[in-house]
Amino acid sequence: MKPKIRTPFFEIGTKNYVYGDTVLEYALAAEEASKQYDIDVLFTLPVVEMRRVAERTSRLILIAPYMDTLRPGRGTADILPEGIYAAGARGVVVNHCEKPMSLPQIKATIERARELDMLVFACADTTAEAEALAHLHPDILNPEPTELIGGGTGEVSDMGYVAETLRRVKAIDPSILVEQAAGITTGQQVYDFLMAGSEGAGAASGICKAVDPIATMYEMIAATRRAADDLKKQGR
Amino acid sequence: MKPKIRTPFFEIGTKNYVYGDTVLEYALAAEEASKQYDIDVLFTLPVVEMRRVAERTSRLILIAPYMDTLRPGRGTADILPEGIYAAGARGVVVNHCEKPMSLPQIKATIERARELDMLVFACADTTAEAEALAHLHPDILNPEPTELIGGGTGEVSDMGYVAETLRRVKAIDPSILVEQAAGITTGQQVYDFLMAGSEGAGAASGICKAVDPIATMYEMIAATRRAADDLKKQGR
Amino acid sequence: MKPKIRTPFFEIGTKNYVYGDTVLEYALAAEEASKQYDIDVLFTLPVVEMRRVAERTSRLILIAPYMDTLRPGRGTADILPEGIYAAGARGVVVNHCEKPMSLPQIKATIERARELDMLVFACADTTAEAEALAHLHPDILNPEPTELIGGGTGEVSDMGYVAETLRRVKAIDPSILVEQAAGITTGQQVYDFLMAGSEGAGAASGICKAVDPIATMYEMIAATRRAADDLKKQGR
Amino acid sequence: MKPKIRTPFFEIGTKNYVYGDTVLEYALAAEEASKQYDIDVLFTLPVVEMRRVAERTSRLILIAPYMDTLRPGRGTADILPEGIYAAGARGVVVNHCEKPMSLPQIKATIERARELDMLVFACADTTAEAEALAHLHPDILNPEPTELIGGGTGEVSDMGYVAETLRRVKAIDPSILVEQAAGITTGQQVYDFLMAGSEGAGAASGICKAVDPIATMYEMIAATRRAADDLKKQGR
Numbered sequence: 001m002k003p004k005i006r007t008p009f010f011e012i013g014t015k016n017y018v019y020g021d022t023v024l025e026y027a028l029a030a031e032e033a034s035k036q037y038d039i040d041v042l043f044t045l046p047v048v049e050m051r052r053v054a055e056r057t058s059r060l061i062l063i064a065p066y067m068d069t070l071r072p073g074r075g076t077a078d079i080l081p082e083g084i085y086a087a088g089a090r091g092v093v094v095n096h097c098e099k100p101m102s103l104p105q106i107k108a109t110i111e112r113a114r115e116l117d118m119l120v121f122a123c124a125d126t127t128a129e130a131e132a133l134a135h136l137h138p139d140i141l142n143p144e145p146t147e148l149i150g151g152g153t154g155e156v157s158d159m160g161y162v163a164e165t166l167r168r169v170k171a172i173d174p175s176i177l178v179e180q181a182a183g184i185t186t187g188q189q190v191y192d193f194l195m196a197g198s199e200g201a202g203a204a205s206g207i208c209k210a211v212d213p214i215a216t217m218y219e220m221i222a223a224t225r226r227a228a229d230d231l232k233k234q235g236r
Numbered sequence: 237m238k239p240k241i242r243t244p245f246f247e248i249g250t251k252n253y254v255y256g257d258t259v260l261e262y263a264l265a266a267e268e269a270s271k272q273y274d275i276d277v278l279f280t281l282p283v284v285e286m287r288r289v290a291e292r293t294s295r296l297i298l299i300a301p302y303m304d305t306l307r308p309g310r311g312t313a314d315i316l317p318e319g320i321y322a323a324g325a326r327g328v329v330v331n332h333c334e335k336p337m338s339l340p341q342i343k344a345t346i347e348r349a350r351e352l353d354m355l356v357f358a359c360a361d362t363t364a365e366a367e368a369l370a371h372l373h374p375d376i377l378n379p380e381p382t383e384l385i386g387g388g389t390g391e392v393s394d395m396g397y398v399a400e401t402l403r404r405v406k407a408i409d410p411s412i413l414v415e416q417a418a419g420i421t422t423g424q425q426v427y428d429f430l431m432a433g434s435e436g437a438g439a440a441s442g443i444c445k446a447v448d449p450i451a452t453m454y455e456m457i458a459a460t461r462r463a464a465d466d467l468k469k470q471g472r
Numbered sequence: 473m474k475p476k477i478r479t480p481f482f483e484i485g486t487k488n489y490v491y492g493d494t495v496l497e498y499a500l501a502a503e504e505a506s507k508q509y510d511i512d513v514l515f516t517l518p519v520v521e522m523r524r525v526a527e528r529t530s531r532l533i534l535i536a537p538y539m540d541t542l543r544p545g546r547g548t549a550d551i552l553p554e555g556i557y558a559a560g561a562r563g564v565v566v567n568h569c570e571k572p573m574s575l576p577q578i579k580a581t582i583e584r585a586r587e588l589d590m591l592v593f594a595c596a597d598t599t600a601e602a603e604a605l606a607h608l609h610p611d612i613l614n615p616e617p618t619e620l621i622g623g624g625t626g627e628v629s630d631m632g633y634v635a636e637t638l639r640r641v642k643a644i645d646p647s648i649l650v651e652q653a654a655g656i657t658t659g660q661q662v663y664d665f666l667m668a669g670s671e672g673a674g675a676a677s678g679i680c681k682a683v684d685p686i687a688t689m690y691e692m693i694a695a696t697r698r699a700a701d702d703l704k705k706q707g708r
Numbered sequence: 709m710k711p712k713i714r715t716p717f718f719e720i721g722t723k724n725y726v727y728g729d730t731v732l733e734y735a736l737a738a739e740e741a742s743k744q745y746d747i748d749v750l751f752t753l754p755v756v757e758m759r760r761v762a763e764r765t766s767r768l769i770l771i772a773p774y775m776d777t778l779r780p781g782r783g784t785a786d787i788l789p790e791g792i793y794a795a796g797a798r799g800v801v802v803n804h805c806e807k808p809m810s811l812p813q814i815k816a817t818i819e820r821a822r823e824l825d826m827l828v829f830a831c832a833d834t835t836a837e838a839e840a841l842a843h844l845h846p847d848i849l850n851p852e853p854t855e856l857i858g859g860g861t862g863e864v865s866d867m868g869y870v871a872e873t874l875r876r877v878k879a880i881d882p883s884i885l886v887e888q889a890a891g892i893t894t895g896q897q898v899y900d901f902l903m904a905g906s907e908g909a910g911a912a913s914g915i916c917k918a919v920d921p922i923a924t925m926y927e928m929i930a931a932t933r934r935a936a937d938d939l940k941k942q943g944r
Contacts, residue, residue, distance in 0.1 A: 013312065015309070015310055015311065015312040016306060016308055016309060016310065016311050016312070016314060016316040016319065017308060017309060017310075018308070019308060019316055019318050019319035019322050020318070020319065020322030020323070021322070044312075046315075046316065046319050047283060047284045048283045048284065048286055048287065048315070048316075048319050048320055048323045049287070049319070049323070050284055051284065051285070051287065051288055052287050052288075065312045065313045066312075066313030070252060072252055072253060072254070072255060073251070073252060073253060074251055074252065074253075074334060074441075075251065075252050075334055076249065076251040076252070076280075076301045076302075076329070076332050076334045076335065076440075077301045077302030077329070077332060077334060077335035078252060078334075078335075079282075079284070080252040080255055080282065080284075082255050082256070083252065083255035083256065083282050083284050083285070084284055086255050086256030086257070087256070087284045087285070093312070093313070095574075095575065096312050096313060097576070098310060098311055098312045098313060098314075099312065099313035099314075100574035100575065100576050100577070101574055102567075102572035102573055102574055103567065103572065103575070103596075103597070103601045103604060103605075104569070104572050104597055104601075105572070107597075107598065107600070107601070124575075125575070125576055125579075126579065128579070128607045128608055128609075129575045129576075129579070129607075129608075131604075131607040132575060132603075132604035132605065132607045132608060133575075133604065135600045135601075135603040135604045136600055136601075136604060137600075204312070205310075331810075331811065333812070336810035336811065336812050336813070337810055338803075338808035338809055338810055339803065339808065339811070339832075339833070339837045339840060339841075340805070340808050340833055340837075341808070343833075343834065343836070343837070360811075361811070361812055361815075362815065364815070364843045364844055364845075365811045365812075365815070365843075365844075367840075367843040368811060368839075368840035368841065368843045368844065369811075369840065371836045371837075371839040371840045372836055372837075372840060373836075485784065487781070487782055487783065487784040488778060488780055488781060488782065488783050488784070488786060488788040488791065489780060489781060489782075490780070491780060491788055491790050491791035491794050492790070492791065492794030492795070493794070516784070518787075518788065518791050519755060519756045520755045520756065520758055520759065520787070520788075520791050520792055520795045521759070521791070521795070522756055523756065523757070523759065523760055524759055524760075537784040537785045538784075538785030542724060544724055544725060544726070544727060545723070545724060545725060546723055546724065546725075546806060546913075547723065547724050547806055548721065548723040548724070548752075548773045548774075548801070548804050548806045548807065548912070549773045549774030549801070549804060549806060549807035550724060550806075550807075551754075551756070552724040552727055552754065552756075554727050554728070555724065555727035555728065555754050555756050555757070556756055558727050558728030558729070559728070559756045559757070565784070565785070568784050568785060570782060570783055570784045570785060570786075571784065571785035571786075676784070677782075
């Protein structure tokens with residue numbers, strides 16, 4: 001069964017900033033923070049560390065950064081969906097800007113993920129791309145519409161674009177969860193994005209390139225908790 | 237330090253024929269056969285199972301079927317050399333026919349492997365391609381020159397092409413180990429190839445699609461032992 | 473200035489079914505039929521024949537099957553937008569199923585086409601993909617949602633899917649012209665699609681693989697004329 | 709019949725530095741200089757201008773910067789070998805550093821070129837790559853082994869690397885013509901490379917980015933003539 005995600009959620013991506021034991025170290029910290037603040041945490045990590053992290057954590061929802069669409073058989077260098085699922089992946093990223101995909105490839109990846117009850121986490125570079133991808137019905141959409149941010153001139157405009165992107169995606173498919181992850185480096189930004197309506201927030205370089213990655217992770221997950229509480233108080 | 241390989245050696249590739257626990261099961265059997273027959277065994281497996289297999293085996297030389305050439309950092313869907321090395325890979329395949337590479341990409345992959353003291357296992361579709369790749373000095377070359385096999389019409393011609401390919405590769409770089417893996421399905425073929433001069437033999441589908449893959453693996457590694465003994469008797 | 477297209481229009485694609493003089497021969501016939509029936513004809517042809525066809529025709533709207541997005545400079549094997557425009561191309565295909573593109577590449581190609589006042593002719597494999605692409609605002613959308621055709625079981629359902637696709641695309645951007653080109657082999661099909669609401673119809677293999685390609689071209693353009701007249705009578 | 713090339717020859721590549729009428733202008737100048745100095749000139753140009761240049765010149769040997777390997781049929785965005793041949797191409801570049809190819813793709817392109825009696829002009833980034841490609845037997849090899857040039861520290865070492873590359877390529881296949889084109893911006897460099905043993909010299913940016921491209925072209929072709937005469941005097 002596809003994992004259920006309670007909102008607001010938090011997502012951590014290690015990309016290839018770290019490898020080996022450090023991936024596990026980050027995952028264990030994320031697991032602990034997830035428990036401490038009772039927040040659902042998605043953890044995106046290289047497939048090579050998937051199994052070890054899965055064996056040592058129980059709360060994290062583990063996401064593979066990519067998979068191919070082949071079925072068991074040949075395809076020696078491909079990432080087999082069944083293989084990463086067996087290792088513990090419960091979701092997969094499609095169309096990350098560092099691994100852009102054609103529409104037929106996105107569609108095929110989504111279909112393979114559906115077969116295995118894996119979550120689909122889709123990335124979009126622009127609002128138009130986010131709307132486009134919404135028609136393919138991913139579970140989570142992570143739009144990073146840099147063209148609307150206006151040079152990061154201030155929080156108000158940022159929050160304006162968040163609301164606009166949300167509105168447009170939900171108009172196409174209200175069941176898609178929208179996450180903001182563009183340029184987040186502090187807990188306060190996490191809080192602001194969530195209060196502006198995003199159902200999730202996330203960070204990759206914001207954590208991995210921080211002076212203290214694990215403290216930053218805790219700060220952001222704590223901010224997610226604070227937003228969860230305040231949203232509840234507001235009856236949202 | 238780059239692993240040393242005693243010849244004749246045997247190589248097993250699981251491709252994506254199997255995944256999850258079955259990969260470990262095959263690896264444990266290969267480890268056991270390697271010990272029983274005192275033969276060096278290269279085991280090529282999906283990166284997602286690399287760490288678990290590395291933790292449970294000590295004799296196998298583990299080979300990744302592919303890696304990218306990025307350095308730690310961004311590149312969310314890429315296979316990081318340091319990442320697979322940390323998980324236990326001690327070699328990498330380049331230019332597998334199911335993942336063809338450009339010459340600059342092959343060269344860059346070899347350079348990254350050299351940095352990490354990983355073995356380079358290069359594949360070639362034809363004799364000309366094998367000669368071409370020999371100039372890039374991989375540790376092992378696996379030529380599958382189907383155009384010379386002539387429909388697999390018989391052992392004599394097969395052995396003729398083995399000798400010819402060996403001669404051509406060694407003329408360019410005598411330190412390259414040459415493996416034959418094309419179409420091997422029996423221990424007898426392993427024996428014949430090794431007696432004809434190949435320094436290694438290997439199988440992927442020949443094992444994974446066999447009625448009893450583990451028995452076939454043992455049969456082939458036993459044949460490698462037999463060839464090792466007979467080569468020694470002949471003073472080769 | 474971007475070419476204006478009068479609807480209903482007809483589109484011919486030669487793909488690589490023909491080359492050399494035959495491309496010119498087909499283009500001259502299309503030009504003649506376009507004039508005879510007073511129908512706007514889009515003609516998609518290999519870039520290598522673009523200039524010759526442009527020099528010998530005046531009514532055809534010439535479409536390149538692909539272009540890259542580089543600017544004048546290096547990029548020795550790329551198709552330069554300014555280069556095909558100078559040769560006579562007034563439009564470009566994006567995301568043909570035989571050349572699938574990532575969303576960022578589609579977006580970049582559309583932006584380059586806009587700079588040069590070239591028409592954008594986008595292809596989609598499915599209705600969802602057509603909706604996705606509508607958010608990128610091509611001039612013409614050619615959806616071939618094979619999953620809805622139901623094995624080509626009959627005209628009623630075919631026409632049902634045409635109407636549904638039209639409705640969905642127009643809901644996103646009513647200015648996009650929708651063309652049907654999937655599996656058209658007769659003038660009657662052209663007529664039926666146009667009467668069902670498509671603003672254009674087209675054929676590639678339906679013409680190039682016909683027993684008499686030029687006669688088939690005339691038949692289809694004549695059918696477009698007939699539809700134009702009947703739509704006018706109906707006040708549509 | 710495949711064009712015969714008299715040595716020393718000169719090669720001009722326009723890449724995408726110029727387009728439209730300028731390509732023709734350069735080609736006509738190259739044709740005139742070829743005639744004036746009685747030197748064989750290879751002219752590499754975008755396929756979109758191939759036919760026009762072919763119709764207006766008779767001495768130039770026209771080279772396409774790339775082709776696909778499909779046969780007439782589908783493949784709407786591909787460059788069909790028969791299509792560029794019909795337009796006048798008599799050769800094709802393989803493995804340009806701006807369009808790297810896998811070994812199987814290089815091999816397939818060479819086979820298609822052979823079918824059509826087209827020259828194969830192969831590019832290599834390094835000496836090792838040049839040796840590798842020599843095993844695939846192109847007609848012309850253009851090695852640009854930047855790692856050996858040593859920062860362009862002077863003519864002596866440059867000429868040392870030219871001789872070494874020549875020696876290595878000829879050891880594999882003496883019938884391959886070796887061209888030097890790396891960093892040539894003056895006629896004197898053309899002369900020096902040819903006197904050092906290269907059978908051809910060439911320039912792309914060295915001409916297209918010159919203050920006066922056509923004068924530079926003449927200067928280089930004149931230098932080729934001068935080298936031809938001096939080589940003859942020396943009985944080489």
